[in-house]
Amino acid sequence: MLEISNLNAGYGEVTVLRNFSCRIETGQVTALMGRNGMGKTTLMKSIMGLIPVKSGTIHLNGIQINGKETYKISRAGIGYVPQGREVFEQFTVAENLRLAALGSSLSNLDRLPQIHDWFPILKERHDQKAGTFSGGQQQVLAIARALMTGPEILLLDEPTEGIQPNIVHEISLQLARIARETGLTILVVEQNVDMVRTMADHILFMENGQLADQCSAEELRSDETLIHRYLSI
Ligand SMILES: Nc1ncnc2c1ncn2[C@@H]1O[C@H](COP(=O)(O)OP(=O)(O)OP(=O)(O)O)[C@@H](O)[C@H]1O
Numbered sequence: 001m002l003e004i005s006n007l008n009a010g011y012g013e014v015t016v017l018r019n020f021s022c023r024i025e026t027g028q029v030t031a032l033m034g035r036n037g038m039g040k041t042t043l044m045k046s047i048m049g050l051i052p053v054k055s056g057t058i059h060l061n062g063i064q065i066n067g068k069e070t071y072k073i074s075r076a077g078i079g080y081v082p083q084g085r086e087v088f089e090q091f092t093v094a095e096n097l098r099l100a101a102l103g104s105s106l107s108n109l110d111r112l113p114q115i116h117d118w119f120p121i122l123k124e125r126h127d128q129k130a131g132t133f134s135g136g137q138q139q140v141l142a143i144a145r146a147l148m149t150g151p152e153i154l155l156l157d158e159p160t161e162g163i164q165p166n167i168v169h170e171i172s173l174q175l176a177r178i179a180r181e182t183g184l185t186i187l188v189v190e191q192n193v194d195m196v197r198t199m200a201d202h203i204l205f206m207e208n209g210q211l212a213d214q215c216s217a218e219e220l221r222s223d224e225t226l227i228h229r230y231l232s233i
Pocket residue numbers: 011014016034035036037038039040041042043
């Protein structure tokens with residue numbers, strides 16, 4: 001379980017997260033929703049140690065991870081797909097996946113058949129340059145790359161941004177399947193209601209750097225006002 005308590009973090013003098021607390025339950029898909037600029041990406045970066053935490057704690061299975069270097073947080077079992085995907089465009093699909101494995105442990109290459117089974121396009125197009133992929137295909141590659149290290153928790157920052165609705169639905173179904181079959185814990189920052197409805201078990205709503213509300217998938221389905229209140233749509 002990932003437990004965040006009274007977290008304050010931001011950029012220089014600017015505090016974005018204000019006493020943010022939440023629990024990300026093991027084996028669940030948790031969606032973090034909220035309007036632009038509320039601090040969702042800042043939370044992801046804080047978890048990954050990419051920006052310093054001013055006060056508060058982040059624990060992974062009871063072990064404090066805030067204050068550790070990003071590579072140690074990654075090795076502790078947290079995979080991260082940042083906003084904008086950031087695949088290596090000049091490298092082939094196979095090279096992108098191999099690089100992810102080499103970054104941690106060679107034995108991670110053993111995961112390749114499993115990754116190919118989940119995302120067949122990555123096997124079919126293994127020698128294609130990642131930069132020639134569509135946005136949706138690059139997102140699949142970015143997710144697969146994060147899964148190459150066998151994380152316990154996967155953080156995804158707006159994976160549907162700029163992707164066609166039918167691909168969004170496909171990716172959501174596949175992630176939900178992977179979570180169900182492997183017990184992978186997922187925390188996904190997402191504004192796309194279809195994706196959240198398809199894959200999330202639990203939803204957190206963020207406002208002004210704080211946890212404003214939370215609900216189950218069933219509650220989200222039966223209460224339209226939640227989406228209107230926290231996403232202004
Ligand atoms: N590098 C930075 N330096 C200073 N301020 C920043 C920086 N990055 C983000 N901010 C500010 O922090 C606040 C929260 O931004 P953040 O990206 O976490 O929001 P978000 O909820 O993820 O929104 P979005 O959906 O637009 O990505 C915003 O006011 C933003 O302008």
